[in-house]
Amino acid sequence: MNWIDIGHIDDVPLRGARQVKTKVGCLAVFRTGETEVFAVSNLCPHKGGPLSEGIVHEQKVTCPLHNTIFDLNSGESLGVDEYRIDTYPVRVEDGRILLDRDAIAQRSAA
Amino acid sequence: MQKLVVIGAGMASGRLLEQIIAANPAAYDITLFNAEPRGNYNRIMLSPVLSGEKSYGEIVTHDDAWYAENRITCRFGEKVVSVDTDRKVVIGEKGEVPYDKLVFGTGSSAFIIPCPGHDLPGVVAFRDLEDTTAMTEAAGKPGARAVVIGGGLLGLEAAAALRLRGMEVTVLHISTHLMERQLDPAAGYLLKKDLEKRGITVMLEASTKEIVGNGRVEQVNLADGTELPCDIVCMAVGIRPSVKLAQDSGIACGRAIKVDAQMRTQTPDVYAVGECVEYNGALFGLVAPLYDQAKVLAKTLLDEEETFVMRELSTKLKVTGCDLFSSGDFAEGEGREDIVFRDPARGIYKRLVIENDRLIGAVMYGDTADGNWFFGLIKDATDISDIRETLIFGPSFQGGAQVDPLSAVAALPPEAEICGCNGVCKGNIIKAIEAGATDLGAIKATTKASASCGTCTGLVEQVLSVTLGDDFVLPAAQPVCGCCDLTHEDVRRLIKVQELKSQEAVWQELGWKTRNGCHVCRPAVNYYLLADWPLDYTDDPQSRFVNERNHANIQKDGTYSVMPRMWGGMTTPQELIAIAQAAEKYGATVKVTGGMRIDLLGIQKEDLPAIWYDLNQAGMVSGHAYTKGLRTVKTCVGKDWCRFGTQDSTGLGIKLEKKLWASWTPHKVKLGVSGCPRNCAEATCKDIGVICVDSGYQVSVAGAAGMDVRETERLVDVATEDEVIEWTTAFVQLYRENAKYLDRAYKWVAKVGLDWVKETLADDATRRALVERFDISQSVYQVDPWAERAQPAEAVKFHPLADLTKEAAE
Numbered sequence: 001m002n003w004i005d006i007g008h009i010d011d012v013p014l015r016g017a018r019q020v021k022t023k024v025g026c027l028a029v030f031r032t033g034e035t036e037v038f039a040v041s042n043l044c045p046h047k048g049g050p051l052s053e054g055i056v057h058e059q060k061v062t063c064p065l066h067n068t069i070f071d072l073n074s075g076e077s078l079g080v081d082e083y084r085i086d087t088y089p090v091r092v093e094d095g096r097i098l099l100d101r102d103a104i105a106q107r108s109a110a
Numbered sequence: 111m112q113k114l115v116v117i118g119a120g121m122a123s124g125r126l127l128e129q130i131i132a133a134n135p136a137a138y139d140i141t142l143f144n145a146e147p148r149g150n151y152n153r154i155m156l157s158p159v160l161s162g163e164k165s166y167g168e169i170v171t172h173d174d175a176w177y178a179e180n181r182i183t184c185r186f187g188e189k190v191v192s193v194d195t196d197r198k199v200v201i202g203e204k205g206e207v208p209y210d211k212l213v214f215g216t217g218s219s220a221f222i223i224p225c226p227g228h229d230l231p232g233v234v235a236f237r238d239l240e241d242t243t244a245m246t247e248a249a250g251k252p253g254a255r256a257v258v259i260g261g262g263l264l265g266l267e268a269a270a271a272l273r274l275r276g277m278e279v280t281v282l283h284i285s286t287h288l289m290e291r292q293l294d295p296a297a298g299y300l301l302k303k304d305l306e307k308r309g310i311t312v313m314l315e316a317s318t319k320e321i322v323g324n325g326r327v328e329q330v331n332l333a334d335g336t337e338l339p340c341d342i343v344c345m346a347v348g349i350r351p352s353v354k355l356a357q358d359s360g361i362a363c364g365r366a367i368k369v370d371a372q373m374r375t376q377t378p379d380v381y382a383v384g385e386c387v388e389y390n391g392a393l394f395g396l397v398a399p400l401y402d403q404a405k406v407l408a409k410t411l412l413d414e415e416e417t418f419v420m421r422e423l424s425t426k427l428k429v430t431g432c433d434l435f436s437s438g439d440f441a442e443g444e445g446r447e448d449i450v451f452r453d454p455a456r457g458i459y460k461r462l463v464i465e466n467d468r469l470i471g472a473v474m475y476g477d478t479a480d481g482n483w484f485f486g487l488i489k490d491a492t493d494i495s496d497i498r499e500t501l502i503f504g505p506s507f508q509g510g511a512q513v514d515p516l517s518a519v520a521a522l523p524p525e526a527e528i529c530g531c532n533g534v535c536k537g538n539i540i541k542a543i544e545a546g547a548t549d550l551g552a553i554k555a556t557t558k559a560s561a562s563c564g565t566c567t568g569l570v571e572q573v574l575s576v577t578l579g580d581d582f583v584l585p586a587a588q589p590v591c592g593c594c595d596l597t598h599e600d601v602r603r604l605i606k607v608q609e610l611k612s613q614e615a616v617w618q619e620l621g622w623k624t625r626n627g628c629h630v631c632r633p634a635v636n637y638y639l640l641a642d643w644p645l646d647y648t649d650d651p652q653s654r655f656v657n658e659r660n661h662a663n664i665q666k667d668g669t670y671s672v673m674p675r676m677w678g679g680m681t682t683p684q685e686l687i688a689i690a691q692a693a694e695k696y697g698a699t700v701k702v703t704g705g706m707r708i709d710l711l712g713i714q715k716e717d718l719p720a721i722w723y724d725l726n727q728a729g730m731v732s733g734h735a736y737t738k739g740l741r742t743v744k745t746c747v748g749k750d751w752c753r754f755g756t757q758d759s760t761g762l763g764i765k766l767e768k769k770l771w772a773s774w775t776p777h778k779v780k781l782g783v784s785g786c787p788r789n790c791a792e793a794t795c796k797d798i799g800v801i802c803v804d805s806g807y808q809v810s811v812a813g814a815a816g817m818d819v820r821e822t823e824r825l826v827d828v829a830t831e832d833e834v835i836e837w838t839t840a841f842v843q844l845y846r847e848n849a850k851y852l853d854r855a856y857k858w859v860a861k862v863g864l865d866w867v868k869e870t871l872a873d874d875a876t877r878r879a880l881v882e883r884f885d886i887s888q889s890v891y892q893v894d895p896w897a898e899r900a901q902p903a904e905a906v907k908f909h910p911l912a913d914l915t916k917e918a919a920e
């Protein structure tokens with residue numbers, strides 16, 4: 001993997017998220033615990049809600065527009081309607097959040 | 111015989127010497143250096159020495175006789191000056207010692223926060239016997255006070271021990287919960303509660319600014335201005351591997367001395383063991399892996415094959431009565447699932463973390479009996495898919511135990527006030543039940559509990575159920591959400607009765623089934639806490655819907671709308687120019703709203719702080735068009751202009767808006783003030799409407815013009831503006847304190863009855879007390895949220911964390 005440093009863990013509020021811009025759209029980086037982060041695509045497949053603005057609970061996020069809930073592990077929605085968002089490798093090292101450059105590049109190629 | 115020199119007589123090197131001598135007493139001619147003027151003792155038992163439960167003699171692991179018997183040359187109290195690895199000699203203060211094999215066991219030293227005053231006498235760490243003795247001496251003075259900086263394992267053991275010695279102890283911890291490395295917030299909450307019960311003051315998110323004193327510690331000052339007078343300060347904020355000697359000797363170090371799985375450094379014939387080593391990037395602080403290392407190094411030095419393997423660890427706190435256990439990975443990792451169990455009645459919290467059908471982490475508080483069983487499942491990576499459903503109940507689960515939905519009410523003490531209106535305690539209700547009142551009607555008749563506003567009905571029924579068991583059939587009630595078994599009304603009442611002042615307290619004491627709620631319950635609980643405890647609870651933006659977090663209304667395309675406040679609908683040319691300029695600058699669509707203000711639509715999130723700044727410069731503040739709070743006070747022009755006007759309706763509207771703005775309410779609140787009964791401000795379909803008449807003012811409440819349309823009902827007629835403001839404020843506060851989250855005023859009034867509202871507000875003392883409590887809340891919350899967030903340090907949070915648009919193109 002080809003890790004790229006995108007910022008400090010404390011720049012993402014606990015139980016909150018920040019956006020990361022890429023050439024092909026926004027990712028949302030979630031912080032669900034002190035050193036627990038997830039990276040997923042920011043757009044809700046339902047009506048394009050910005051997931052980074054949703055309420056974060058356990059390892060899930062609720063879309064701010066129409067309350068679709070996504071599991072950040074699998075990217076799959078919970079509930080009747082089935083949606084999926086892309087998930088990306090992310091990790092925390094010495095307080096820095098690292099994204100996988102290759103995974104983002106693959107997204108742009110796709 | 112080969113010469114072995116060991117630098118440092120700590121727990122790891124002590125174990126190493128034991129192992130070598132046990133295997134082959136003739137293997138080495140051993141010299142042991144120690145900077146402390148004594149040999150090996152059990153450092154982790156310093157807490158009982160500090161508390162007085164043990165003496166130093168009891169924790170010595172190797173005494174002089176043992177060293178003599180095993181012919182170990184002890185050079186205690188002598189520092190090693192340097193090591194010459196070319197000549198293979200260790201140079202001590204009193205001379206050189208040649209070696210064939212050299213072991214670094216230099217351990218670690220306490221990290222001391224370099225704040226002003228850290229070097230004053232009376233500031234100690236909690237690492238060695240000297241520190242312990244200094245603290246014991248300070249505790250000898252009657253009424254002595256201690257400040258412990260650091261709420262980790264070591265700091266809390268020190269705090270508990272000093273408390274046992276009779277000191278007044280305050281623990282300062284920088285994080286949001288105690289022992290954040292080993293515990294999650296829920297267990298941290300219970301631990302804090304237990305420590306507070308034994309008289310220890312715990313201050314979280316406390317940042318030490320300086321330690322002051324004239325020649326000796328006298329006081330600790332915090333960054334927030336708090337001053338803590340004290341006789342001793344114990345710093346227990348962490349440890350640092352002691353590696354200076356190794357570094358100076360040219361031995362490869364990272365954060366500590368780098369070793370391989372045989373405990374070899376990168377320099378031939380030089381080894382390291384204990385807290386001073388780094389293996390595979392990891393450092394070591396707990397005793398179990400240190401003993402493992404000592405065992406491996408002993409074999410290596412005896413030319414036997416052995417490999418160091420990192421093991422799963424578990425933590426227990428050595429404080430009597432604080433029963434906690436944690437193991438494995440519960441704070442990091444992906445693809446995991448939680449099982450949470452809480453029993454508020456017994457103060458129990460358990461959380462298991464599962465990944466791929468394996469238990470990978472466990473945190474427990476209050477009942478840790480199954481800790482070792484869970485630890486075993488973690489260590490052995492046992493497949494738990496078959497026992498998953500009942501896993502949390504432990505190995506002795508027989509199939510009966512379930513989470514009791516009545517647990518929170520069962521846990522209440524008899525003096526807990528169930529009915530706030532009539533001051534009826536749980537004990538009174540139980541007495542009435544025992545005297546034969548076995549249904550809700552009988553309870554109402556005999557105790558008046560739930561006979562007024564009725565909000566506590568659910569709790570009274572639960573007391574009936576807890577007391578009567580199967581003889582009482584509990585009516586089905588709609589819980590807040592899937593996270594708990596209680597209704598909104600129950601939760602509100604219990605937050606007040608039990609004085610729950612944090613989210614963690616609510617989750618634990620009310621038996622939440624999830625770690626931190628969901629998008630349904632968390633905004634509600636956040637509101638209840640801030641409404642009931644404005645001075646104690648801090649609003650949590652992460653428990654708010656996007657609009658209230660970003661202080662603007664999100665639109666379907668992800669842009670925002672920005673709406674400045676126009677007090678009572680009045681504006682000026684200067685304000686309109688500023689609004690027009692902002693609209694042009696940020697490309698806004700401009701819309702005049704139904705609430706008498708101007709909406710700027712289509713603003714990008716990144717631009718919000720800048721447009722707020724511009725509007726602030728023109729004297730405007732947030733219109734809160736996005737909150738469950740005061741929206742607008744709609745007015746007509748009143749008697750200054752209108753030929754029918756009876757009073758200054760615009761002026762009164764502005765006064766009401768200035769009083770109520772920026773307060774949080776269960777749902778949005780809209781007001782109207784009309785200057786005469788022609789009612790041009792449409793006041794009679796608002797949450798609160800005021801109609802001016804010749805004789806004064808008619809205040810009416812509980813109107814609606816949304817999904818439901820309802821006319822307001824008269825609350826009171828008064829003669830003066832001041833009385834309008836007092837009654838209106840008191841009504842808003844009564845609504846804030848009692849309504850279910852997301853009930854508009856008309857829905858709440860329908861539930862509690864307008865008569866009850868009238869009766870309550872008609873009492874002068876009650877009404878004034880409500881206004882007073884509203885004012886206290888406003889002292890915290892009546893600030894312009896835009897001005898705060900337009901500051902550069904806050905504004906940056908509205909921008910993306912990173913921009914990888916160039917990166918992705920590579």
